[in-house]
Amino acid sequence: MTAIAPLLxxxxxxxxxxxxxxxxxxxxxxxxxxxxxxxxxxxxxPTRRQEAWRFTDLSDLQALTLQRPSTALIDAAALPxxxxxTHRLVFVNGRLAPGLSQVRELPExxxxxxxxxxxxxxxxxxxxxxxxxxxxxSHPFAALNTAFWEDGALxxxxxxxxxxxxxxxxxxxxxxxxxxxxxxxLMLEQEAQATVVVECRGQGSYCNAPLxxxxxxxxxxxxxxxxxxxxxxxxxxxGIRVRQSRASQTQLxxxxxxxxxxxxxxxxxxxxxxxxxxxxxxxxxxENQTGDYHLRIEHAQPHGTSEQVFKSVLEGKSRSVFDxxxxxxxxxxxxxxxQTNRNLLLSRHAQAHANPRLEIxxxxxxxxxxxxxxxxxxxxxxxxRARGIPLAQARxxxxxxxxxxxxxxxxxxxxxxxxxxxxxxxxxxxxxxGN
Amino acid sequence: xxEIRNLYATVExxxxxxxxxxxxxxxxxxxxxxxxxxxxxxxxxxxxxxxxYVVTDGEIRFDGKNLLEMDPETRACEGLFLAFxxxxxxxxxxxxYFLKAAVNAVRxxxxxxxxxxMDFWDLVHERMELVKMDESMLKRSVNEGxxxxxxxxxxxxxxxxxxxxxxxxxxxxxxxxxxxLKVVADGVNALRSPERGFLVITHYQRLLDYxxxxxxxxxxxxxxxxxxxxxxxxxxxxxxxxxxxxxxxxARRAV
Numbered sequence: 001m002t003a004i005a006p007l008l009x010x011x012x013x014x015x016x017x018x019x020x021x022x023x024x025x026x027x028x029x030x031x032x033x034x035x036x037x038x039x040x041x042x043x044x045x046p047t048r049r050q051e052a053w054r055f056t057d058l059s060d061l062q063a064l065t066l067q068r069p070s071t072a073l074i075d076a077a078a079l080p081x082x083x084x085x086t087h088r089l090v091f092v093n094g095r096l097a098p099g100l101s102q103v104r105e106l107p108e109x110x111x112x113x114x115x116x117x118x119x120x121x122x123x124x125x126x127x128x129x130x131x132x133x134x135x136x137x138s139h140p141f142a143a144l145n146t147a148f149w150e151d152g153a154l155x156x157x158x159x160x161x162x163x164x165x166x167x168x169x170x171x172x173x174x175x176x177x178x179x180x181x182x183x184x185x186l187m188l189e190q191e192a193q194a195t196v197v198v199e200c201r202g203q204g205s206y207c208n209a210p211l212x213x214x215x216x217x218x219x220x221x222x223x224x225x226x227x228x229x230x231x232x233x234x235x236x237x238x239g240i241r242v243r244q245s246r247a248s249q250t251q252l253x254x255x256x257x258x259x260x261x262x263x264x265x266x267x268x269x270x271x272x273x274x275x276x277x278x279x280x281x282x283x284x285x286x287e288n289q290t291g292d293y294h295l296r297i298e299h300a301q302p303h304g305t306s307e308q309v310f311k312s313v314l315e316g317k318s319r320s321v322f323d324x325x326x327x328x329x330x331x332x333x334x335x336x337x338x339q340t341n342r343n344l345l346l347s348r349h350a351q352a353h354a355n356p357r358l359e360i361x362x363x364x365x366x367x368x369x370x371x372x373x374x375x376x377x378x379x380x381x382x383x384x385r386a387r388g389i390p391l392a393q394a395r396x397x398x399x400x401x402x403x404x405x406x407x408x409x410x411x412x413x414x415x416x417x418x419x420x421x422x423x424x425x426x427x428x429x430x431x432x433x434g435n
Numbered sequence: 436x437x438e439i440r441n442l443y444a445t446v447e448x449x450x451x452x453x454x455x456x457x458x459x460x461x462x463x464x465x466x467x468x469x470x471x472x473x474x475x476x477x478x479x480x481x482x483x484x485x486x487x488y489v490v491t492d493g494e495i496r497f498d499g500k501n502l503l504e505m506d507p508e509t510r511a512c513e514g515l516f517l518a519f520x521x522x523x524x525x526x527x528x529x530x531x532y533f534l535k536a537a538v539n540a541v542r543x544x545x546x547x548x549x550x551x552x553m554d555f556w557d558l559v560h561e562r563m564e565l566v567k568m569d570e571s572m573l574k575r576s577v578n579e580g581x582x583x584x585x586x587x588x589x590x591x592x593x594x595x596x597x598x599x600x601x602x603x604x605x606x607x608x609x610x611x612x613x614x615x616l617k618v619v620a621d622g623v624n625a626l627r628s629p630e631r632g633f634l635v636i637t638h639y640q641r642l643l644d645y646x647x648x649x650x651x652x653x654x655x656x657x658x659x660x661x662x663x664x665x666x667x668x669x670x671x672x673x674x675x676x677x678x679x680x681x682x683x684x685x686a687r688r689a690v
Binding site: 377378379380382383384385386387388389390391393394397398400401402404405 | 483484485486506507508510511512516517519522523524525526527528533536537540541544576577593597
């Protein structure tokens with residue numbers, strides 16, 4: 001007779017029960033948590049036998065995800081800065097740190113607040129929309145986030161509200177083997193405009209699994225940036241769900257350079273005519289890092305435009321995974337959807353996996369995808385050296401040339417410049433001024 | 436200035452250079468002519484230090500220093516320049532930025548501080564006129580989308596900015612119409628000086644009407660079969676290389 005292994009979710013059950021016993025919150029949230037937990041139980045812990053998790057080794061992570069975060073304080077000096085005025089919300093170990101946060105003057109009825117703060121007064125706004133976006137239904141970490149999130153950011157812009165200053169969200173973890181599940185809910189009403197920068201970082205060993213829900217009404221514009229610079233021991237498992245109405249525009253810039261394992265699952269539903277979406281990703285990998293992206297762009301309505309541009313620069317034994325799906329529904333005629341994945345390997349031991357996928361049910365569309373992976377061009381390297389430029393600098397120049405158009409697409413100048421410095425530092429270049 | 440003694444080199448295991456001897460003194464311009472596959476470009480690449488070109492015997496001395504022990508960037512910093520037969524396109528690296536990086540690399544090697552931005556700009560502008568280059572080419576990526584003529588002009592422009600002591604021109608005339616050829620030749624001639632040496636590699640005598648050499652060498656099967664004055668080029672143009680082709684294609688290299 002075979003021994004029966006204990007149910008995978010048993011420790012989760014205990015953990016969830018303990019968590020729920022402490023919560024004091026509206027019933028609709030409890031219901032969402034229970035439904036999400038049930039979904040997680042059904043999904044189970046991901047294994048590498050599942051296609052979507054084939055390249056994601058989670059064996060070291062499972063114990064971490066059960067550890068509830070501690071309360072901690074951090075020094076403001078540890079926080080990333082954009083060096084311009086911003087609305088800033090800082091979450092330490094998943095909880096709002098009011099002393100480090102500051103929201104400036106906002107248009108009437110607009111809101112940028114911590115969830116826990118806003119919930120008592122704004123249940124009526126939140127209840128119908130929270131966790132209502134489609135996408136990531138089979139993503140266990142999205143389910144875990146909905147079950148276990150403690151706090152997060154709530155951003156609401158009424159019709160025609162335009163916020164010039166970036167909304168700067170910092171999800172910081174202080175380590176000590178714990179899992180944090182920060183949440184972001186953003187809703188832009190008709191013609192509203194916002195720029196959001198989400199920074200994920202921390203120290204030591206932890207799992208950061210934020211979930212963002214971004215909803216855009218007619219004609220709204222969102223520039224969204226996820227800057228992942230987690231600690232080298234960290235696991236990062238983020239989920240982003242987007243729903244766009246007619247003629248709305250999103251730019252989603254995803255920069256990844258930290259963590260031992262960083263994975264982002266993104267689903268965008270273009271749910272109105274003439275919706276536009278750009279997803280621009282840059283991954284820098286070194287040592288044993290894994291940078292992993294799973295994207296699904298769903299064209300549900302005609303005349304939509306989407307573009308995915310993903311690049312990775314891989315050193316050491318690092319790996320990148322790009323799994324990108326464009327799905328065009330039968331009704332979504334005149335869709336223009338493009339996908340590009342380019343990977344630069346700087347070592348013989350680095351690996352890039354590309355899995356571009358198209359599913360097109362409409363018959364009048366423009367869709368294209370391309371993927372390439374290669375090493376630095378030895379002819380270009382020699383050309384630079386033949387002009388006196390040392391080998392290391394020649395290689396760095398070529399890597400920067402490869403990566404920089406990803407950064408050029410970022411309109412938010414202080415962030416673009418900061419990331420360019422991150423890149424220059426990684427490449428040990430003194431200055432890239434003028435290029 | 437440049438001394439090549441008994442130089443043997445292989446590419447992918449095949450013997451291409453079979454004992455070259457050549458001495459170029461400061462102020463001299465030497466031309467190397469020869470049929471396709473005679474080893475002309477191999478010689479240029481061996482001098483510049485390109486990977487894949489293996490020297491099996493002999494030596495090259497540059498102002499008495501052992502050139503073959505230096506990596507390519509050190510050779511460049513010592514004052515050697517190779518004008519490429521096929522200049523490489525480098526998307527994403529602006530021409531001007533690249534030049535400044537090169538100038539500063541050479542200055543650093545000499546123990547000098549980085550070039551002053553204004554001085555550099557003045558130098559660049561002055562040299563641009565020399566090769567009739569348009570300012571827009573400075574902002575474009577290195578050689579990207581340049582026509583054949585623009586690429587060759589860019590090589591001469593880089594040489595004019597870097598001011599090497601010795602330059603190897605590897606088939607700088609290939610793919611140029613007569614007007615572009617004159618511009619390139621004028622650029623080279625403007626740089627000729629009593630301190631500077633040139634090695635001009637070409638298949639055709641035409642270039643040597645404009646860059647008039649002091650000495651002409653005929654390279655056949657990896658050896659210098661004949662040397663003479665500038666009149667040798669004219670003779671070759673008339674007679675062709677047939678006289679020298681004892682073993683046709685022996686040194687031809689696969690591309």
